[in-house]
Amino acid sequence: MRAAGEATRERILAAAKAEFAEFGVAGARINRIAAAAHASKDRLYAYFPGKTELYAAVTERWAREIAAETGLSAEDLPGYVGRLFDHFVTHPDNARLQAWADLELSDTDIAEVLRDTIATKVAELRRGQRAGLLTPDIPAPLLLRMLTDLARTTAIHARHTAEHFGPEHIRAQRAATVLAAQRIVTGRERGETP
Numbered sequence: 001m002r003a004a005g006e007a008t009r010e011r012i013l014a015a016a017k018a019e020f021a022e023f024g025v026a027g028a029r030i031n032r033i034a035a036a037a038h039a040s041k042d043r044l045y046a047y048f049p050g051k052t053e054l055y056a057a058v059t060e061r062w063a064r065e066i067a068a069e070t071g072l073s074a075e076d077l078p079g080y081v082g083r084l085f086d087h088f089v090t091h092p093d094n095a096r097l098q099a100w101a102d103l104e105l106s107d108t109d110i111a112e113v114l115r116d117t118i119a120t121k122v123a124e125l126r127r128g129q130r131a132g133l134l135t136p137d138i139p140a141p142l143l144l145r146m147l148t149d150l151a152r153t154t155a156i157h158a159r160h161t162a163e164h165f166g167p168e169h170i171r172a173q174r175a176a177t178v179l180a181a182q183r184i185v186t187g188r189e190r191g192e193t194p
Helices: 003-027 030-036 041-047 051-070 074-090 092-107 110-130 140-165 167-186
Strands: none
Touching: 003 030, 003 041, 003 051, 003 092, 030 041, 030 051, 051 074, 051 092, 051 110, 074 092, 074 110, 074 140, 074 167, 092 140, 110 140, 140 167
């Protein structure tokens, strides 16, 4: 792809990410995405056949970026939750995209896009459960959902309330979130014997 074509594609993806973060798939409009990307609708459709395919491309990218940045490991799930919290504080659009994906998953083919990322994380959680690092009392897919929701919701609330309470509030919320994750995954605090 030529440099100009790649630049146009990147502008479309950036505009689509902002649009989907704000409105989800159902509320997003191709006209607004094309206008924000300074591209015609025809140009947009040359890269992406429809809104669902565009959403899939945006979702695949943010899911891959989050996975690379946060690095889930069964040996340090509380650390993963802390990194995920930091990511969502820094990138609130990704937190909103995650929320929309949860709401609209059954309405789109996005489950296919997220399947590999989720499967890799679930496999790591199951490995940790077999090794005795994580509680076996919570099925791995549910544990992943709980930890993701914990990080996302507390990060968004901390980010919104930080303007009233200052940056120390975010640090305190992060610490509480990591502690909660510790208790969820092990049933006890780090260092505490069963």
